[in-house]
Amino acid sequence: MTQGRVERPDGRRARGDESRRAILAHAIDTASVEGLDGLTIGRLAEAARHSKSGVATLFGSKEQLQRATVEAARQVFIDEVVEPAGEKSERGLSRVCALICEWLDYSDKRVFKGGCFFAAAAVEFDSKPGPVRDAVVAASSEWEDYLTISIQRAIDAGELPLLDDARQLTFELVSFLEAANTRSLMYSSAEPYERAARAARTRLIALGGDPALVETIGVTTTTR
């Protein structure tokens, strides 16, 4: 009875998982630039030094590859935005400010080569029903729900005394973030991040947020 389900490294299954991981690492960058429909099994295989048919069997179909890509991007987003904000801040308004900062940094750092993966995927699939869109919607909703909950906690703590609708503020903040992302890419400029940060600060101050906290929102601009 000493076996059960042991982790045997470099087994056959482990090798497959590693291949998938490597391929998806390319896929998320490619998709952020060319779109999820712009993904190509052939090019992905070439980049990962695999055969075309090898990649095809590894994912089954292009649609499954696209869904796996969305899931991989979701994990990167959590690691790069949600987790850091969670570590650097406490619940409440502080957390909300940290999420905004981390998001702007994540976009500015070009964690994905073509900017925010989900901003691109959402617009690409907003009029294309199907499983891929469902996956994109699910991931986007998850993020916005998390931001809404974070805002609600700030409300409950009395840190945003003039706000009663958390979802409304979520809408406004993500509007700023995504608009900054697109404009920064279009104009190769960091100015949009400054505008987004300013807009968020102004709004939070107007809602009665503590200026000392709100003023922490800003960007350590990297953009070329």
Place this chain on the structure above:
Amino acid sequence: MTQGRVERPDGRRARGDESRRAILAHAIDTASVEGLDGLTIGRLAEAARHSKSGVATLFGSKEQLQRATVEAARQVFIDEVVEPAGEKSERGLSRVCALICEWLDYSDKRVFKGGCFFAAAAVEFDSKPGPVRDAVVAASSEWEDYLTISIQRAIDAGELPLLDDARQLTFELVSFLEAANTRSLMYSSAEPYERAARAARTRLIALGGDPALVETIGVTTTTR
């Protein structure tokens, strides 16, 4: 001397222009859903009852077709947003409010099958340098410049006493509009338009805008 440059219907040039017009009418709708890269000469030809090679000669190359599509969409945008707002309002804050209303209506009405053409094209090409992106950037900038000028006139007229940076407000307003567009398409809901209208009203009021004018911002929701 009765000729000069007479409009001779069904001349050779006129027929070509009509063909291009009909093809582009399909192209702008297709591109708003499938993207500008999703355009296909073959499918466009089929939809317009032309031969594939006919469409190809009519536009020269796919890239020129894409640029012509951007220009056609630009004209539609002017007809559907800028012109109506210009007719229904005077310069100043009234014009700014009208532009917001017309834009929300234009998105909600699905003037383009896949929502705002430029919101889609901007995100699709924000990381893809080239002539097509340049055309998209030019059209987008033209719109934002016009909105900025309209805001500046409101400032100059003393209608937004607490605002000094017209571009900042432009950034915030278009953020709301585009976010509403995408979310309405993703969720087949009109709620995002309400949120965008509310966000714009709140912001304009905070800047000292006349409530009687600002309250005119709203949507006569059509969305399914």
Place this chain on the structure above:
DNA sequence: CATCTATACGTACGATCGTTCGGTCTAATA
């Protein structure tokens, strides 16, 4: 009038797409 030019077509080209199939190799399993 003759000449030029642009629409429009059929056909064909090479490239690339997603997918399928047969087969080899080897780790996991019974």
Place this chain on the structure above:
DNA sequence: TATTAGACCGAACGATCGTACGTATAGATG
């Protein structure tokens, strides 16, 4: 140990892509 199952490949499939060429037609132009 024998069997199963998954990684991975080469080759080929039908489809579709953008583009090019030759040609017929007819309006514009000199």
